[in-house]
Amino acid sequence: MLTNKEPLIQIDRTDRRILALIQEDASLTNQQLAEKVGLSPSPCLRRVRALEESGILVRTVAVLDHKKLGLSLTVIILIGMDRHTPERFAAFEEQVADYPEVLECYLVTGHDADYMLKVVVPDMDQYHHFLLNRITRIQGVSGVHSSFVLKRVIDSTALPLGYLS
Known part of the structure; x- marks a missing residue:
């Protein structure tokens, strides 16, 4: 809660x-x-x-074209942890925060996973290296499921402001 x-x-x-x-x-x-x-x-x-x-406008950023920069592979990774302790989760979060390939990291529920990551790399070889030499070496990672993005159907950073009164 x-x-x-x-x-x-x-x-x-x-x-x-x-x-x-x-x-x-x-x-x-x-x-x-x-x-x-x-x-x-x-x-x-x-x-x-x-x-x-007020903290509403956090920062302004430039949105770059992944493919034009040679970052052609986007991967959604579901990660399971061996223990659900604050220390284990904090250590994981601290570690992935240092990986520039990780664009987003969420603590999730509703799956057989504890975390969902969005990762961008140049190709499958680089992903293989990232997975084996970074993700699976984080203490407590007990399961990894990778899904590869075929097409960006909606790719927005804008929040839906129509709900605000």
Whole structure:
């Protein structure tokens, strides 16, 4: 049971529009953003800074094309652990956080796995090396199931802001 639930931060329609535009194109200048939301630059910048200070706007990033960079293989890995202890989980999480191939790591339920990782590597040989020399060497890993992505059907970083009131 999660007990440390953070209270929701209230944002208005303009804030939602700012967030949607930044998610779509983080390279927009403050001037461009202000024009698109119908504000002058100063109030727009104040709103962006308030969204940053509140922790809603965590960071802005560039999205790169995996294949054009030679990172053609995306793998979803389900990992089972031998013991379900906070120490075992913390050690695993600390270890995978150091692997640049790991784009996402989730502690999950509902599968015969404890963790789900999204990994990007150049090819099957590199994945084989990653699996045998990194993942299976982490203490406590008792099972690994790999699924290889054939096609990216939806590949978005944008959160669905339509649910916010």
